[in-house]
Amino acid sequence: MMVVIARHPIYSALFLVLTFIGQSIxxxxxxxxxxxxxxxIVYAGAIMVLFVFVIMLLGEDKPLRGERNLGVPAVIGIAFCVFLIAEIGWMIGNQGNLPASHTVAPVTVVSMAGQTGETVEFGSVKAIGNTLFTDYLFAFEATSIVLLVAMIGVVVLAKRRL
Amino acid sequence: MPIPYYLAISGILFTVGVVGVLVRRNAIIIFMCIELMLNAANLAFVAAAHSLGKMNGQVFVFFVMTVAAAEVAVGLAIIVTLFRNRETIDVDEVNLMKH
Known part of the structure; x- marks a missing residue:
């Protein structure tokens, strides 16, 4: 919440790092x-370094004048807040009806060569890699294209003239 | 901790992100709030993956992270270009594509 409240962008960035680390826990x-x-590594490290770098680069010494526009947007935001809080309350109230969250046993993942299924620990690098490179191979390649396009775009944008 | 609590935290994070995007004027802070919303979705994905015992959710989080990294790079480059042209990053003053 301090990400939104803090006046200066740099404090927002630091609180965002805190949020990311909590989320990794x-x-x-x-x-x-x-x-x-x-x-x-990616969020708290790379992305936040990028953010802090840009904040420092732009040198926003003083906060923007009239930073928070408390008008219609704030009303919409508060309405969204109320809606979501009601939904969360309903969800927690209903959790007796939901199936109890079970502790997950080691999941059997069929390896790429189609051998006998080997037992891989849930959430390990091996399990993720197995899923990533068998079921999601096309998405993986598409992601690499996205990264390439983003890289080219950034170079074009950041260069003043080609 | 049962799964609905994780979903509740995810919802709260998403709401904070939405309010930030709507209320703040600084373009950088708006970008940070978008990151917050993406992370809320990631948390919900991981919670669901744990609940269902499948890896697909975690793989999807991996993709979301990659796309978020690309998006941040492009967005910050746009902000830097904008600041170079306009000397401001207030989104209310940047309401025209050209000036």
Whole structure:
């Protein structure tokens, strides 16, 4: 919440780092150690360095005049808040009806060569890699194209003239 | 901790992100709030993956992270270009494609 409240962007960025690290702890609790590591490295590391770099580069010494526009947007935001809080309350109230969250046993993942299924620990790098490179191979390649296009776009944008 | 609590935290994070995008004027902070919303979705994905015992959710989070990284790079490049041209990053003043 401090990301929104803080006046200066740099404080927002620091609170966002705190949020990301807390979220990686949630990932660890949910048996996703690889994603927790990626969260810390990519988000708290790379992306936030990018943000802080740009904030410093633009040198926003003083906060923008009249920073928060409290008009119709704030009303919409508060309405959304109320809606979501009601929904969350309904969800927690109903959780007796939901199936109890079970502790996940090691999941059997059929390896790429189609051998006998080997037991892989849930959330490990191996399990993620198996799923990523068998079921989601096309999406993986598409992601690489997206990264390439983004890289070219950034170079074109950042260069003043070609 | 049962799964609905994770979903609740995810919902709260998403709401904070939405309010930030709507209320703030600084383009950089708006970008940070978008990151917050993406992370809320990621948390919901991981919670669902844990609940169902399948890896697909975690793989999807991996893709979301990749796309978010690309998006941040492009967005920040746009902001830098904008600041170079306009000397401001207030989104209310940047309401024309050209000036």
């Amino acid at each position: 949630f990932y660890l609790q949910l048996q996703a150690p690889f994603l927790a590591a990626v969260q810390v």
